[in-house]
Amino acid sequence: GSEPRRKEYKAGYVEKARFVESELLKQLKALPDGPIIVILHGDHGPGAYFEQEEVEQSCARERMTTFLAIYSNVPEVREVLKPHANAPFNLANIYRLLFSILSDGEFEPLPSESRLLSWYRPDKQINLTLDRVKASCSTPP
Numbered sequence: 001g002s003e004p005r006r007k008e009y010k011a012g013y014v015e016k017a018r019f020v021e022s023e024l025l026k027q028l029k030a031l032p033d034g035p036i037i038v039i040l041h042g043d044h045g046p047g048a049y050f051e052q053e054e055v056e057q058s059c060a061r062e063r064m065t066t067f068l069a070i071y072s073n074v075p076e077v078r079e080v081l082k083p084h085a086n087a088p089f090n091l092a093n094i095y096r097l098l099f100s101i102l103s104d105g106e107f108e109p110l111p112s113e114s115r116l117l118s119w120y121r122p123d124k125q126i127n128l129t130l131d132r133v134k135a136s137c138s139t140p141p
Contacts, residue, residue: 006048013046035074037098041091042067049137052119055126059137064114064128066091077101088112 028038044066049059068089072078080101084094096107114128 009048037072040069055116060128060133064133
């Protein structure tokens with residue numbers, strides 16, 4: 001939680017993001033011609049202002065904001081995803097939607113839930129409401 005450690009964390013986070021971007025561009029350029037769907041998502045957002053054990057003292061919005069990018073040149077996929085472009089998303093439901101488009105199955109959406117696991121007590125789950133996740137942070141995210 002110290003400022004010098006936060007500064008180091010942020011610098012490392014930017015360095016990793018630049019590396020991933022560079023490697024991703026190489027892979028995207030190497031994709032074969034034909035129908036493609038590219039999904040990029042992170043497991044969680046950054047954590048410079050995140051306190052694993054004390055959610056009330058934490059910036060949950062920072063940690064619970066997950067990176068997601070989807071690209072497809074498949075017209076049916078693009079059309080189904082278009083209405084969701086600026087909407088809140090649930091990673092599980094994005095995949096369920098895509099599986100429904102690409103298969104004969106119908107994968108109904110699941111409820112959106114956020115949970116935080118204690119580092120020292122992973123059996124202890126803290127349910128995070130959408131209001132808590134969206135709450136402004138006392139420290140800059």
